Amino acid sequence: MNDGVHAVAWTYGALTLLDQRRLPGETVYLRIDDVDGAIDAIRDMVVRGAPAIGIAAAYGAVLAARAAWRAYGAGWKGPWEADLERLAGARPTAVNLVWAVRRMRHLGLDLPDDQDPEPALLDEARAIHAEDLAANLRMGELGAALVDSRCGVLTHCNAGALATGGYGTALGVIRSAWKEGKIERVYADETRPWLQGARLTAWELLQDGIPVTLLADGAAAWLMKQGRVGWVIVGADRIAANGDVANKIGTYALALAARRHGVRFMVVAPTSTIDLSLASGEDIPIEERPADEVLELGGKRVAAAGAEAWNPAFDVTPAELVDAIVTERGVLVHPVHECLVDLMQD
Amino acid sequence: MNDGVHAVAWTYGALTLLDQRRLPGETVYLRIDDVDGAIDAIRDMVVRGAPAIGIAAAYGAVLAARAAWRAYGAGWKGPWEADLERLAGARPTAVNLVWAVRRMRHLGLDLPDDQDPEPALLDEARAIHAEDLAANLRMGELGAALVDSRCGVLTHCNAGALATGGYGTALGVIRSAWKEGKIERVYADETRPWLQGARLTAWELLQDGIPVTLLADGAAAWLMKQGRVGWVIVGADRIAANGDVANKIGTYALALAARRHGVRFMVVAPTSTIDLSLASGEDIPIEERPADEVLELGGKRVAAAGAEAWNPAFDVTPAELVDAIVTERGVLVHPVHECLVDLMQD
Numbered sequence: 001m002n003d004g005v006h007a008v009a010w011t012y013g014a015l016t017l018l019d020q021r022r023l024p025g026e027t028v029y030l031r032i033d034d035v036d037g038a039i040d041a042i043r044d045m046v047v048r049g050a051p052a053i054g055i056a057a058a059y060g061a062v063l064a065a066r067a068a069w070r071a072y073g074a075g076w077k078g079p080w081e082a083d084l085e086r087l088a089g090a091r092p093t094a095v096n097l098v099w100a101v102r103r104m105r106h107l108g109l110d111l112p113d114d115q116d117p118e119p120a121l122l123d124e125a126r127a128i129h130a131e132d133l134a135a136n137l138r139m140g141e142l143g144a145a146l147v148d149s150r151c152g153v154l155t156h157c158n159a160g161a162l163a164t165g166g167y168g169t170a171l172g173v174i175r176s177a178w179k180e181g182k183i184e185r186v187y188a189d190e191t192r193p194w195l196q197g198a199r200l201t202a203w204e205l206l207q208d209g210i211p212v213t214l215l216a217d218g219a220a221a222w223l224m225k226q227g228r229v230g231w232v233i234v235g236a237d238r239i240a241a242n243g244d245v246a247n248k249i250g251t252y253a254l255a256l257a258a259r260r261h262g263v264r265f266m267v268v269a270p271t272s273t274i275d276l277s278l279a280s281g282e283d284i285p286i287e288e289r290p291a292d293e294v295l296e297l298g299g300k301r302v303a304a305a306g307a308e309a310w311n312p313a314f315d316v317t318p319a320e321l322v323d324a325i326v327t328e329r330g331v332l333v334h335p336v337h338e339c340l341v342d343l344m345q346d
Numbered sequence: 347m348n349d350g351v352h353a354v355a356w357t358y359g360a361l362t363l364l365d366q367r368r369l370p371g372e373t374v375y376l377r378i379d380d381v382d383g384a385i386d387a388i389r390d391m392v393v394r395g396a397p398a399i400g401i402a403a404a405y406g407a408v409l410a411a412r413a414a415w416r417a418y419g420a421g422w423k424g425p426w427e428a429d430l431e432r433l434a435g436a437r438p439t440a441v442n443l444v445w446a447v448r449r450m451r452h453l454g455l456d457l458p459d460d461q462d463p464e465p466a467l468l469d470e471a472r473a474i475h476a477e478d479l480a481a482n483l484r485m486g487e488l489g490a491a492l493v494d495s496r497c498g499v500l501t502h503c504n505a506g507a508l509a510t511g512g513y514g515t516a517l518g519v520i521r522s523a524w525k526e527g528k529i530e531r532v533y534a535d536e537t538r539p540w541l542q543g544a545r546l547t548a549w550e551l552l553q554d555g556i557p558v559t560l561l562a563d564g565a566a567a568w569l570m571k572q573g574r575v576g577w578v579i580v581g582a583d584r585i586a587a588n589g590d591v592a593n594k595i596g597t598y599a600l601a602l603a604a605r606r607h608g609v610r611f612m613v614v615a616p617t618s619t620i621d622l623s624l625a626s627g628e629d630i631p632i633e634e635r636p637a638d639e640v641l642e643l644g645g646k647r648v649a650a651a652g653a654e655a656w657n658p659a660f661d662v663t664p665a666e667l668v669d670a671i672v673t674e675r676g677v678l679v680h681p682v683h684e685c686l687v688d689l690m691q692d
Binding site for chain 1: 369370502533535536537538539541544545546548549552557558559560561562563564565566567568569571594595596597598599602603606640641643644646648649650651652653654655656657658661662
C-alpha cells in the first residue's frame with residue numbers, strides 16, 4: 001500500500017527531512033546530524049504536523065545521544081537529558097513532541113551507562129515511526145467506515161503523510177474513503193497564514209491522483225451552507241481529557257459552521273496526541289507565531305506598512321462540537337469524555 | 347472633516363480611479379475616459395466596494411453619454427442605453443451598481459434629445475457621489491452611538507473610504523467611534539483571497555493614525571472566544587427585503603462565530619444597498635471569481651499544480667444573525683424585516 005510521501009526518514013545515519021517550507025515549488029531534503037539542527041527544523045517548520053514532529057524529535061534524541069556518548073562516554077545521560085528538555089520545548093502545542101521525547105528518555109535512562117546507546121535508541125525511534133504509520137493505516141479504515149453515504153468532505157491544514165509517519169491522519173481517512181468510492185469531492189481550506197492546504201494537502205492528494213478543490217478559509221461556512229459537505233475531517237495537535245481538541249487555527253470556526261449546518265465533524269489522531277494530564281482545552285498552551293507570517297506571503301510583504309498582526313497557530317474546539325474522535329485503538333463518538341479515559345486505560 | 351483617501355474622482359473631464367489592486371505597495375491613479383474603461387475597471391477590481399462601484403458607474407454613464415452624443419447627436423439615447431446595460435452587468439452582486447445606473451438612466455431619458463447631455467448627467471453623478479459621502483458621515487454617527495461600552499471591534503474586507511465616496515461605511519463607524527474613544531483596538535481580517543483587510547483596511551486606517559491588528563480569517567472565531575471583541579462591523583453588497591445581507595466571502599462565518607460568543611454584529615450600508623425586489627438572500631446572485639485568485643498570490647502561484655479552486659466572492663448572512671443594520675435614514679435593530687420595508691417607504 002502506498003503510504004504517500006515521506007516527510008521524515010532516517011537515512012545514512014542521520015535524520016532526513018523534506019523541507020515543507022519550500023513545497024510545492026521545490027522538493028528539497030535536508031540532512032540533519034545534530035540535535036540543534038532537529039530543534040531548529042521543528043521550530044522553523046521544516047517539519048510540521050504533530051505526529052511528524054514527534055517522530056523527528058525521536059530521531060533527534062538519537063542524534064543527541066550519539067553526540068553525548070562521543071563527548072562524555074559513560075557520563076552521556078546528563079547532557080542528553082538537557083538536550084531532550086530543549087527538544088521537547090521546540091514547539092509548545094503539539095503534545096506528540098513531548099510524548100515522543102518522554103518515551104525516548106524512558107528507554108534511554110534504562111540503558112547501561114557504559115555502552116553506546118545509539119543502536120537501542122534508534123530502534124525505539126524507528127518503532128515510534130513504524131507504529132505511527134500503522135496507526136494511520138488503522139485509523140484510515142476506522143474513519144472511512146464512519147462515512148456512511150457518498151458525500152463531499154472538507155479538510156483543513158495538512159494532516160497527511162507529510163504531517164505523520166506516512167499515510168496521514170485526516171488524509172489517511174480521506175485516502176481510505178476515496179478508495180472505497182465514498183467521497184464525491186475533497187475540499188481543502190488553503191489554511192492561512194502558512195497555506196498548508198494549498199501547498200501541502202493539495203500537493204499530497206494530487207500525487208495520489210485524488211482531485212482537490214481549494215477554497216479561502218473564509219469560504220468554508222458558505223460551502224457547508226451549499227450542502228456540499230457531509231463531513232469535516234481534521235487532525236489534532238493535542239486532545240485534553242474532556243475531549244477538547246487543539247488543532248490548526250481555523251478549526252474552531254469550521255466546527256461552529258459544521259454544527260450549524262448538520263455537517264459532521266471528525267477528528268483523526270493517534271493516542272499519542274491525547275493528553276490526559278490536562279482537564280480541558282483551556283489548559284492547552286497555544287503557540288503564537290511571528291506576526292510576519294500574516295504580514296508577509298512567500299517572503300514578500302503584503303500588508304500595509306505599520307500594521308500589526310495577531311498570529312495564534314492553533315485554536316481549541318470544544319468536545320461538544322466534535323462528533324467523532326478516531327484513534328488507532330478505536331472510535332469515540334460524541335460525547336467523548338468518559339470513553340476517552342477508558343480508551344487510554346486499555 | 348477628513349473623509350479619508352479618494353478612490354473615485356472626476357477630474358479634468360474624466361473618471362480617475364485609485365488602482366486598488368496595487369495598494370499598499372504603489373499609489374497609482376488611472377485616468378478613464380470611456381465606458382469600456384469603466385467596465386473593465388469595475389470587473390478587474392481597480393475599484394471595488396459596493397458604493398464606490400456605484401459612483402464609478404455613474405461617472406461611467408457620463409462618459410458613455412459623451413461618446414454617444416459625439417457619435418450620434420440627437421440619436422444618442424439608444425446607444426447610451428446599450429452601454430448602460432453593459433455597465434450594470436460588470437459585476438453581479440453589489441446592487442449599488444444597478445441602482446446608480448438606473449438613476450442615471452432615469453435622468454438621462456428625460457433630457458432633451460438635441461442637447462449635449464453631459465452637463466446634466468455629470469451633475470447627477472456628482473450628486474450620487476456627494477450623497478454617498480454624506481450618508482457615510484451620518485452612518486458613522488449612528489453606528490458609533492450603538493457602541494455603548496469601550497471594546498475591541500473586528501471588521502472584514504474593506505468597507506472604508508476606498509470602498510465608497512469617502513469616509514466609509516463600516517470604517518466610517520469605526521472612525522467615528524474611535525474619535526469618541528469607544529474603541530480599544532481595531533482588528534481586521536486579512537480577507538483572502540484578495541487581502542482587502544491587509545492591503546486596504548490597514549492602509550486606510552493607518553493613514554488616519556488608527557492602529558490596526560490583522561489576523562488570518564480563520565483566527566476570527568478564536569479572537570472572539572478570547573473576549574477581545576464587542577462588535578463585528580461590516581459593510582454590505584446587497585441587502586434583501588427580509589434583511590439577509592450579502593457581503594464579502596467570510597462574513598457569514600463571522601456572523602456564526604459572533605452569535606456563539608455574544609458578540610454583536612453590525613452591518614453598515616446606505617439605502618442604495620437595499621434591494622426590496624428580492625424577498626430573501628437566496629435570490630441574490632453570488633459572483634464566482636477566477637480560481638487563480640485563490641491559487642496565486644501577488645501573481646505568483648502558491649497552490650500545488652493541478653489543484654482546482656472554488657472562489658465565491660460573497661456570501662449571505664441571514665437576517666437572524668444581524669443585530670443592527672445602520673443606514674443613513676436610521677438604524678434597524680433585530681429583527682429587521684418590517685422596519686426595512688418601512689424605512690424604504692419614508
